Each structure stands twice: as structure tokens, then as C-alpha cells.
Amino acid sequence: GAGVSQSPSNKVTEKGKDVELRCDPISGHTALYWYRQSLGQGLEFLIYFQGNSAPDKSGLPSDRFSAERTGGSVSTLTIQRTQQEDSAVYLCASRIKGRVAGANVLTFGAGSRLTVL
Amino acid sequence: AQKITQTQPGMFVQEKEAVTLDCTYDTSDQSYGLFWYKQPSSGEMIFLIYQGSYDEQNATEGRYSLNFQKARKSANLVISASQLGDSAMYFCAMREATSGTYKYIFGTGTRLKVLA
Numbered sequence: 001g002a003g004v005s006q007s008p009s010n011k012v013t014e015k016g017k018d019v020e021l022r023c024d025p026i027s028g029h030t031a032l033y034w035y036r037q038s039l040g041q042g043l044e045f046l047i048y049f050q051g052n053s054a055p056d057k058s059g060l061p062s063d064r065f066s067a068e069r070t071g072g073s074v075s076t077l078t079i080q081r082t083q084q085e086d087s088a089v090y091l092c093a094s095r096i097k098g099r100v101a102g103a104n105v106l107t108f109g110a111g112s113r114l115t116v117l
Numbered sequence: 118a119q120k121i122t123q124t125q126p127g128m129f130v131q132e133k134e135a136v137t138l139d140c141t142y143d144t145s146d147q148s149y150g151l152f153w154y155k156q157p158s159s160g161e162m163i164f165l166i167y168q169g170s171y172d173e174q175n176a177t178e179g180r181y182s183l184n185f186q187k188a189r190k191s192a193n194l195v196i197s198a199s200q201l202g203d204s205a206m207y208f209c210a211m212r213e214a215t216s217g218t219y220k221y222i223f224g225t226g227t228r229l230k231v232l233a
Contacts, residue, residue, distance in 0.1 A: 031219065033220075033221065035223075041225065041226075042208060042223045042224060042225040042226050043208065043210075043223040045220050045221070045222060048219060048220055050219060056219070056220065058220075059220070089160065091162065093162070093221075104150050104152075104167055104169075104212065105152070105164050105167060106152075106162075106164070106210075106221055107164070108154075108161065108162035110160065110161055111160055111161075
């Protein structure tokens with residue numbers, strides 16, 4: 001697609017429920033990142049996918065968080081047994097890899113705002 | 118470990134004036150990239166400018182320039198001729214390129230308010 005697409009844009013859930021957030025990166029972008037932005041805060045790295053390599057999961061805050069990327073394209077971030085502190089905007093970004101113009105630049109989606117009641 | 122520090126939580130600038138947003142970084146790598154992003158109240162992250170660690174010239178993009186002082190590990194953003202539409206949150210970010218880590222880390226941001 002023309003840009004990074006994220007869905008849902010807003011999700012309200014009850015504590016203890018599982019949620020799935022979806023990211024569709026720009027076509028041809030092999031690297032995909034998930035970040036979390038709590039209200040008024042900076043961006044917290046969660047996980048990074050690059051092609052067929054094993055993902056860098058070093059930013060996932062607990063084992064309730066997981067992510068997968070199918071077919072090297074769409075990614076799903078899953079949060080199990082949600083807690084109120086999981087409330088945040090979850091941002092997905094992608095970038096192209098290689099020695100091409102703009103290869104270093106992350107292009108972000110509009111984010112998924114998660115509210116856990 | 119990588120670290121990005123933005124010490125100005127908030128800044129005010131008069132319309133049409135220039136403003137500098139501070140950013141310092143810490144890395145042990147020789148090859149890295151520095152970025153600035155703008156986040157308006159709508160929440161989207163907009164890429165503004167990029168500086169590679171080996172670039173000898175300061176990066177410029179229209180009214181944005183990056184004042185890169187490698188020895189001091191600083192990468193300040195300069196916005197010239199501020200406009201009301203520049204009011205937003207600004208994030209400095211860094212990517213290391215030689216350690217096998219391709220994470221981009223972000224500072225805590227500076228909220229800029231442009232006054233009419």
C-alpha cells in the first residue's frame with residue numbers, strides 16, 4: 001500500500017481480555033517495527049522484524065506480549081490478559097532495506113489506541 | 118547502550134523566529150544515524166530530517182537543519198522562520214548500524230508551541 005496501515009484505530013477492552021493489533025507495512029518494506037507510546041510519553045521499542053531473520057523481541061515488556069509477521073508482510077501484535085497499564089497507542093513502522101534512498105527512514109502508521117478498562 | 122536525551126520538555130517560540138531543539142546521544146558505535154520526527158496533535162509521526170554519522174555536512178531540509186556536533190554527541194534541530202503549524206511534539210531518534218542492532222530509540226520529546 002501507499003502507507004503503513006494499522007487496525008483497529010481504536011480498541012476498548014476489559015481487563016483480562018486478549019487483543020490483536022494489525023499492521024500492514026508499505027509494500028516492499030522488509031523491516032517492520034512495533035512501538036508503544038503511553039500518554040504524553042516517548043516511543044518505547046517493542047519488537048523488530050527483518051525479512052526472514054529471527055525477530056528482535058528485546059523490548060517486549062512481558063510474556064503477555066507477542067507478535068508475528070506472516071509472509072514477510074502483515075504483522076499482528078497480540079496482548080494477552082490485558083492490564084490497565086497496557087493502555088497506550090501502539091505504533092507500527094516499516095522501512096525499506098538496502099542502499100537506496102530513504103532506506104534509513106521509518107515510516108509510521110497512524111497507530112492503534114488501546115484502552116483497557 | 119544507546120541513549121537519546123532531550124532535556125527540554127517544552128519550548129515556546131514567536132512566529133517567524135528560529136528555534137533550536139536540543140538532542141544529545143550516547144553510543145559506542147562509529148556508524149549510526151540520527152533522526153528528527155514531528156508528532157502533531159493528530160498523533161502521526163512525520164519524518165523531518167536525517168543525519169548519518171559519517172556525513173560531514175549538516176543535513177538541511179527546507180526550514181529544518183540539523184546541527185550535528187559529533188565530538189559533543191549532539192544533534193540539535195533548528196527550525197527557521199517558525200510557523201503556527203510547527204506547534205507539535207518533536208522527537209529525536211538514533212539508529213545504530215554496525216552492532217547488528219537495528220532498533221531505533223527515541224528521546225522523550227520536546228513540545229514546541231509557536232506563538233502568534
